[in-house]
Amino acid sequence: MFSDFDWDVILRSLPYLFFDGMRFTLMLTALATAGGIVIGTLLALMRLSSFAPFSIVAGGYVNLMRSMPLVLVIFWIYFLVPYIGQWVTGASRPIQVGALVTCLVTFTIFEAAYFCEIMRAGIQSIPRGQTEAAKAIGMTYWQTMGDVILPQAFRNMIPVLLTQTIVLFQDTSLVYVISVTDFLGAASKIAQRDGRLVEMYLFAAVVYFIVSLGASIMVRRLQRRVAIVR
Amino acid sequence: MKYNWNWGIFFEISPDGVHTYLGSLMFGMVWTLATALSAWIIALAVGSVIGVLRTAPNPWLARFANGYVELFRNIPLLVQMFLWYFVLPEVVPSSIGTWLKQLPNASFYTTVFCLGLYTAARVAEQLRAGILSLRSGQRMAGLAMGLTLPQTYRYVLLPMAYRIILPPLTSEFLNIIKNSAVALTIGLMELTAAARSMQEFSFQVFEAFTGATIIYIVINIIVVNGMRILEKRLSVPGYISLGKPAAAH
Amino acid sequence: MIEIDNVSKWYLDFQVLKGCSTNVAKGEVVIVCGPSGSGKSTLIKCVNGLEPFQKGNITVDGISVGDVKTNLPKLRARVGMVFQHFELFPHMSVLQNLTIGQIKVLGRDEEESRVRAFKLLDRVGLHEFADKFPGNLSGGQQQRVAIARALAMDPIAMLFDEPTSALDPEMINEVLDVMVALAKDGMTMMVVTHEMGFARSVANRVIFMDRGEIVEDAKKDDFFGKPRSERAQLFLSKILHH
Numbered sequence: 193m194f195s196d197f198d199w200d201v202i203l204r205s206l207p208y209l210f211f212d213g214m215r216f217t218l219m220l221t222a223l224a225t226a227g228g229i230v231i232g233t234l235l236a237l238m239r240l241s242s243f244a245p246f247s248i249v250a251g252g253y254v255n256l257m258r259s260m261p262l263v264l265v266i267f268w269i270y271f272l273v274p275y276i277g278q279w280v281t282g283a284s285r286p287i288q289v290g291a292l293v294t295c296l297v298t299f300t301i302f303e304a305a306y307f308c309e310i311m312r313a314g315i316q317s318i319p320r321g322q323t324e325a326a327k328a329i330g331m332t333y334w335q336t337m338g339d340v341i342l343p344q345a346f347r348n349m350i351p352v353l354l355t356q357t358i359v360l361f362q363d364t365s366l367v368y369v370i371s372v373t374d375f376l377g378a379a380s381k382i383a384q385r386d387g388r389l390v391e392m393y394l395f396a397a398v399v400y401f402i403v404s405l406g407a408s409i410m411v412r413r414l415q416r417r418v419a420i421v422r
Numbered sequence: 423m424k425y426n427w428n429w430g431i432f433f434e435i436s437p438d439g440v441h442t443y444l445g446s447l448m449f450g451m452v453w454t455l456a457t458a459l460s461a462w463i464i465a466l467a468v469g470s471v472i473g474v475l476r477t478a479p480n481p482w483l484a485r486f487a488n489g490y491v492e493l494f495r496n497i498p499l500l501v502q503m504f505l506w507y508f509v510l511p512e513v514v515p516s517s518i519g520t521w522l523k524q525l526p527n528a529s530f531y532t533t534v535f536c537l538g539l540y541t542a543a544r545v546a547e548q549l550r551a552g553i554l555s556l557r558s559g560q561r562m563a564g565l566a567m568g569l570t571l572p573q574t575y576r577y578v579l580l581p582m583a584y585r586i587i588l589p590p591l592t593s594e595f596l597n598i599i600k601n602s603a604v605a606l607t608i609g610l611m612e613l614t615a616a617a618r619s620m621q622e623f624s625f626q627v628f629e630a631f632t633g634a635t636i637i638y639i640v641i642n643i644i645v646v647n648g649m650r651i652l653e654k655r656l657s658v659p660g661y662i663s664l665g666k667p668a669a670a671h
Numbered sequence: 672m673i674e675i676d677n678v679s680k681w682y683l684d685f686q687v688l689k690g691c692s693t694n695v696a697k698g699e700v701v702i703v704c705g706p707s708g709s710g711k712s713t714l715i716k717c718v719n720g721l722e723p724f725q726k727g728n729i730t731v732d733g734i735s736v737g738d739v740k741t742n743l744p745k746l747r748a749r750v751g752m753v754f755q756h757f758e759l760f761p762h763m764s765v766l767q768n769l770t771i772g773q774i775k776v777l778g779r780d781e782e783e784s785r786v787r788a789f790k791l792l793d794r795v796g797l798h799e800f801a802d803k804f805p806g807n808l809s810g811g812q813q814q815r816v817a818i819a820r821a822l823a824m825d826p827i828a829m830l831f832d833e834p835t836s837a838l839d840p841e842m843i844n845e846v847l848d849v850m851v852a853l854a855k856d857g858m859t860m861m862v863v864t865h866e867m868g869f870a871r872s873v874a875n876r877v878i879f880m881d882r883g884e885i886v887e888d889a890k891k892d893d894f895f896g897k898p899r900s901e902r903a904q905l906f907l908s909k910i911l912h913h
Binding site for chain 2: 716746750754760775
């Protein structure tokens with residue numbers, strides 16, 4: 193039971209856990225969120241386009257990503273990226289790709305599908321009159337979207353986007369399946385090496401819990417403020 | 423891109439010596455569905471209780487229910503899986519721990535419980551939103567008629583709340599199917615794990631993953647359409663349900 | 672029948688009811704009126720315990736509403752209530768709306784409650800709507816069903832919380848007609864409403880509330896003849912000018 197807990201193992205491995213593990217986790221979360229929002233917004237514009245091929249392609253992509261488990265997508269990309277690299281660079285055999293790139297590609301294209309749905313809802317929540325007003329003063333499609341619709345949609349959706357980022361933060365733990373040293377990966381490696389599964393997994397749970405809960409409390413506060421301003 | 427495609431691989435015998443690779447993917451699918459359905463029962467039952475408690479007048483019960491939701495929503499599913507599978511048997515009295523470790527199909531039971539309790543938090547969140555979306559007059563009308571509070575929930579509030587949250591419940595059910603893939607980390611041979619093992623033995627990476635992907639898509643389409651039919655049958659004149667399936671997963 | 676004695680109620684530190692006292696005798700029709708936010712809806716919801724109150728006492732047929740030992744569901748089953756927004760149960764047919772309380776609360780069997788339900792649907796002129804759902808009915812029809820639903824429980828008194836204020840103007844009379852008939856049958860009624868025509872034709876007494884207080888509690892003729900308080904006079908002059 194708890195009496196033979198080795199709390200010291202946590203203390204000893206703190207630098208490794210945070211400087212190697214957590215740094216990777218946070219970097220992946222931040223970059224994938226940024227990439228996911230950009231691609232997701234473009235996908236949303238395609239989905240809402242009146243040009244049928246655009247909306248069909250974007251819709252198909254989103255539905256494909258949303259029917260697959262993230263773990264399976266991670267495997268797909270893990271094996272696919274070397275071949276794509278080979279194809280792009282014209283190398284004679286599949287090229288080696290670093291863990292960060294693999295994870296980044298995976299999470300960006302996977303989360304883009306979810307960010308797309310959020311941005312689509314955001315764009316649709318802006319009254320039609322806004323588009324008409326922008327067009328009426330002679331703005332082009334990109335001006336209308338870039339200067340009028342998207343800034344409003346983005347602002348309205350900030351709390352939802354942040355909540356999705358917290359989900360993404362938790363999801364990054366799944367890179368465990370390709371043995372990447374993110375925070376959980378680091379904890380797991382120490383756990384296996386020292387035979388201290390109980391301590392390390394409990395500690396990992398506590399850290400994830402504190403970070404996620406803290407972030408979601410801040411999002412809720414922000415939401416209240418945004419709600420009052422509007 | 424130089425890759426030796428071999429779609430015939432599905433009909434070759436897998437390392438178990440009996441079934442084809444296609445057969446082993448099908449076994450994986452059955453495990454995925456069995457896990458998801460069992461976990462869904464737990465998720466609905468526990469999630470309903472927690473969701474109702476969150477709207478109940480007793481502040482202590484509401485606080486307990488809120489705590490449950492926060493706890494299960496803010497720890498990654500994979501970490502929860504490890505806690506149930508690796509940590510729990512070590513921190514309970516050793517006789518129970520040994521029993522847990524020797525349980526046949528331990529990874530299946532662990533996954534069902536873990537996924538069930540995890541998804542329950544999300545079901546609870548949806549149900550609470552559904553109940554709160556009803557006008558407070560509905561509760562009053564039930565009470566004014568002499569129904570007790572539990573009866574008011576049973577006959578007045580919950581039948582409407584469940585109808586309203588049917589679309590988000592559909593996406594939660596789809597999530598539970600997808601999330602069951604996380605169980606490959608504790609050795610459950612569900613669909614993704616089956617594809618992974620097919621890839622490892624046959625070296626036909628993309629055929630294996632394509633096979634699994636198609637099966638997931640088909641399951642998805644069947645569930646979405648099934649729920650659409652259910653939604654139509656349960657629809658109430660003058661009411662539409664809360665939008666389309668929600669984004670999060 | 673209904674005794675309200677010195678009732679006060681607070682939302683946090685905001686006082687919504689200030690020492691309200693009045694009573695409704697058996698067979699009496701009492702109108703409660705007053706500007707919005709005056710506490711009249713809150714007061715009527717205190718009568719069947721839908722809103723808790725912190726001070727004072729309310730008894731219905733001799734049973735104390737605020738007493739923790741009182742079986743509130745049992746008491747509420749004997750007092751009918753009609754809401755501003757009807758509050759029919761949208762997932763049940765009109766008939767089921769009328770039978771659910773009879774079956775689950777009064778323990779009547781299905782057949783008995785159906786017979787009773789159809790009798791009341793006849794009374795409000797909606798017999799042929801029994802199998803429709805509330806969403807298929809107009810506002811006026813929904814409110815008549817809601818009245819029938821309350822009557823199906825054979826109440827000893829009826830509470831009406833602004834029963835016509837959510838209705839389109841052309842539907843108000845069909846509901847008031849049902850209420851007038853009910854009053855003439857001798858039902859004990861407490862009605863929050865601004866329909867002064869209705870008050871004139873059936874009320875015994877009129878209560879005027881403002882800022883959580885009962886400002887005026889007078890016989891109908893005295894109230895419409897010459898209200899004593901300025902606030903009531905002002906209110907009446909505003910409302911009667913429409």
